[in-house]
Amino acid sequence: MDTIRNEINRDKNLARLLVVFLMVFVICTALKGSMFINVPNFQSMGKQFPEFGLLSIAMAFTLFTAGIDLSVVAIANLCAVLMAKFLTLLIVPDMSSNAVFMMIAAACLMALVVSVLCGALNGFLIGVVGITPILATLGTQALFTGFAIVMTNGSTLGGLPKQLSATINGGVMGIPVPIIIFSVLAVIAAFIMSKTTLGYKLRMLGTSAKASTFSGFDNVRLFVTNYVLSAVFSAAAGIIMLGRFNSAKADYGASYLMEAILIAVLGGVDPYGGKGNISGVIVATVIVQMVSSWLNMYEDISNFYRQIIWGGLLIFVLIYNYIVNEREKKQAMKG
């Protein structure tokens, strides 16, 4: 019975998001007309949202388990910096194009391995040592950013092979490559969350860690898996960022942390754990990107106003969700 109710609730949330999506779309179109609806604009949006979309999914994973991962952006940057170092050190000018691609693939693989280690460290600190997620990831955030600073000496790493940015900024049949990466990973994430026992166990862990223990789940392993998943998605975002900026730096995308939390919460993930799904997060990502692109079209709105809007929106959405939940609870009580 409960699962049926959950199903309805989940769909309600998604339906609400789709309505918001349509509303934003109509408003943007009405106010900016042909400037908003054209292929180049959609393409540029498509290149931008995958990076913080992936970070939002990474954040969503940890919010499911009633945790939080403040180190997502740090992991993304650390991976990007490592890849940049690796590529600039090992690629010589007269290398064949195939060899370069091999190198890039090897670098990506290395980034993934590093991200698994980072995530495992987070999971270890939270699951085994028992540090609260906020503190543990606050510490690792400083640690990872610190290593990235040490490796770059605080400066920007450039001089990457052309093939990397060409691949990331290119497209297959007009669809930007980042979107393809994002779609594949998002489908995987959604599948893990809603169709596998792992997803079920994570949700359980988020609802109540004690109940999860007594159900015989290995909480430590779940925490580690959870933060590794989060870290791998962050690394993917890092790879996309590396290709898009064609450079790496320890403090790129500092504002993405706020955006990632905003999107996850907007997408219906409950910061107290156990509630929400990936499809909501995906729709929320697209909504935020649309608003962002639309704001870009007004030249007199400075970038910084966006911070005000995101902050305000985050608090508004929290309150709105709270009120809706309360009302549903009351109705359920009456029924």
Added chain:
Amino acid sequence: MRAFSVPAMFCIGEMFIIITGGVDVSFPAIASLSMFVVCSQLEDVASNPLVFFLVAMFIGLVVGILNGVIIARFKFPALIVTLGTSSICFGIMQGVFKSREYPLCAPLKELGEMKLFSATNPVSGLTSSMPVGVILMIVLIFVGWFILNRTMLGRGIYAIGGDVKAAQRAGFNVFGILVFIYAFSGCMAGLIGVLRSTMLLAVHPNNLEGMEMTVIAACVLGGVRMTGGKGSVLGAMLGMALLTIVDNSLILLGISTIWQKVFTGAIIIIGTAASAIQMKRNERTLAIKMNEGGK
């Protein structure tokens, strides 16, 4: 002492909040915002430095109350709410007021140049002086200690951190106390922001960014428990002192500043791990004792 006093003052407000089981990451934003607003807007209006401080405190108070009301009324995770208000504050500062480095106006500059006493190192010839802000720090530390240990409010803060429901049943005004501590933290942030500018003799809008990490780390190192209910002013101050000393000795040891963040991260992790392990051990011995008692 110069490097110590500002984060130490932030520690007091933050400590109150952590003891109730929350966390506030918005105070650097509040401090920066109010610092920049008073320094850029009041320059021609006021000549008494007190006015600057009062207006800054008022701005901080407003944001703090906003934080407190939202967190206490809806019971949202404090981290997410304060992250939101922090973003709003930085946004207002940079977007609406177009912040940039700003020369300090005369009345504040005079205040900043006042010294308690100066000490000259006979060997290196370097002069360092005790800034006036230190007095304020001592006062604040005392106020913090007094509230926590000698008032009903302090009991309430600990009670909420221990168990919100129990605190409510015991008759504490949970809503009021929560709003008070966030308002206090915000108000102090405004004050400290202006003070910081007088100590630097200039207005650096982004100077405080990232300080929340150091302050939270200091509190936790000093034994303030993140899940609430435990912590003391002395502990937090010692934690802050440890971090400051580590930072300074890194420089003295000739280790490049690029390593600073790695060390901060490592210290946070080690410090929190130590207290987490200790807590686990305590729980285990408690469980064993209870088992033995049952037999």
